[in-house]
Amino acid sequence: MGSSKTLFFFALMAFTAMAVTPAFAETNEEDPGLVMNFYKETCPQAEDIIREQVKLLYKRHKNTAFSWLRNIFHDCAVESCDASLLLDSTRRELSEKETDRSFGMRNFRYIEDIKEAVERECPGVVSCADILVLSAREGIVSLGGPYIPLKTGRRDGRKSRAEVLEQYLPDHNESMSVVLDRFASIGIDTPGVVALLGAHSVGRTHCVKLVQRLYPEVDPALNPDHVEHMLKKCPDPIPDPKAVQYVRNDRGTPMKLDNNYYRNILDNKGLMMVDHQLAIDKRTKAYVKKMANSEDYWAKEFSRAITILSENNPLTGTKGEIRRQCNMANKYHYKD
Ligand code: HEM
Ligand SMILES: *[C@@H]1O[C@H](CO)[C@@H](O)[C@H](O)[C@H]1NC(C)=O
Numbered sequence: 001m002g003s004s005k006t007l008f009f010f011a012l013m014a015f016t017a018m019a020v021t022p023a024f025a026e027t028n029e030e031d032p033g034l035v036m037n038f039y040k041e042t043c044p045q046a047e048d049i050i051r052e053q054v055k056l057l058y059k060r061h062k063n064t065a066f067s068w069l070r071n072i073f074h075d076c077a078v079e080s081c082d083a084s085l086l087l088d089s090t091r092r093e094l095s096e097k098e099t100d101r102s103f104g105m106r107n108f109r110y111i112e113d114i115k116e117a118v119e120r121e122c123p124g125v126v127s128c129a130d131i132l133v134l135s136a137r138e139g140i141v142s143l144g145g146p147y148i149p150l151k152t153g154r155r156d157g158r159k160s161r162a163e164v165l166e167q168y169l170p171d172h173n174e175s176m177s178v179v180l181d182r183f184a185s186i187g188i189d190t191p192g193v194v195a196l197l198g199a200h201s202v203g204r205t206h207c208v209k210l211v212q213r214l215y216p217e218v219d220p221a222l223n224p225d226h227v228e229h230m231l232k233k234c235p236d237p238i239p240d241p242k243a244v245q246y247v248r249n250d251r252g253t254p255m256k257l258d259n260n261y262y263r264n265i266l267d268n269k270g271l272m273m274v275d276h277q278l279a280i281d282k283r284t285k286a287y288v289k290k291m292a293n294s295e296d297y298w299a300k301e302f303s304r305a306i307t308i309l310s311e312n313n314p315l316t317g318t319k320g321e322i323r324r325q326c327n328m329a330n331k332y333h334y335k336d
Contacts, residue, residue, distance in 0.1 A: 174273075
């Protein structure tokens with residue numbers, strides 16, 4: 001090696017060491033936190049298996065993708081992305097799934113199919129929390145939404161967060177101030193909230209959440225063309241809780257996660273009060289218009305907000321556990 005080359009080599013080494021040291025100092029060997037491709041060494045096929053399973057399930061039941069998308073909100077927005085949403089009730093604890101805010105959530109049994117497929121390949125390695133987040137990512141793709149690179153390394157919580165859930169998840173008729181505050185507290189700003197609610201571009205809303213806007217009087221803010229359809233779908237002021245009566249969130253493109261939602265709400269066809277408020281509130285209206293006009297702008301903001309949501313206060317390192325089955329904490333496995 002010539003002397004100038006040697007000098008350059010040492011200079012490069014010194015520079016590299018300087019650039020890298022602070023990063024090493026901050027991360028701890030045991031707990032790297034969330035990282036891209038966390039299972040690279042321990043279960044390299046994990047993300048592919050999850051992708052394949054989500055695709056297979058989507059072929060059989062299109063609405064599974066709606067559930068994966070809704071799950072990421074209901075799990076991650078409630079204190080932590082720790083798959084607490086997936087736990088069944090126990091003798092002591094009510095499950096999050098059985099609370100009123102979780103009304104209409106479905107397909108939980110199919111997440112066990114994904115978990116089982118991953119367990120067959122790498123038993124005891126991949127958390128339900130990561131499966132929940134990655135299935136949401138793949139569900140978004142199935143529905144025609146953007147592909148969002150997401151970190152992994154979450155671990156599973158051991159208990160239900162049902163008793164605090166209402167402090168985090170807004171109700172269908174919540175004021176925009178409350179909605180914006182709740183999301184701001186987990187680092188999601190106003191355009192992020194507007195983009196996330198675009199999830200209501202797919203799926204359904206049951207009549208119980210809508211009758212307030214139809215009976216005893218029809219909400220004058222609703223588009224009359226839409227009222228006719230809503231009344232047909234929800235003919236009773238007090239819907240029979242056993243009857244499955246609902247209205248599709250987006251009649252135009254019900255199976256596509258796209259920006260049609262924003263055109264609907266600007267046209268006063270938003271189903272829930274929160275959807276309608278988004279289009280008229282002075283803090284959110286400009287973003288609604290921008291997203292109605294630009295699918296790319298919506299997709300960019302949606303991806304950013306989903307990323308923040310997915311990184312909300314995870315359990316990492318040695319905290320929590322890797323559940324064997326997503327619907328119960330490991331201590332409830334009697335078979336050991
Ligand atoms: C202010 C915030 C929100 C409120 C009050 C809210 C409320 C609701 C309600 C009441 C339903 C109807 C459930 C039913 O009757 O079956 C629903 C459906 C849905 N929500 Fe939200 N939501 C909010 C934000 C979000 C976010 C941030 C996401 C995802 C990123 C999301 C995804 C979904 C999906 C995909 C459905 C359709 C589910 C299905 O058809 O199975 N929501 N939401
Ligand atoms: C919101 O709707 C629920 C029923 O789902 C109702 O009990 C509650 O009073 C409503 N809240 C407001 C502020 O209108």
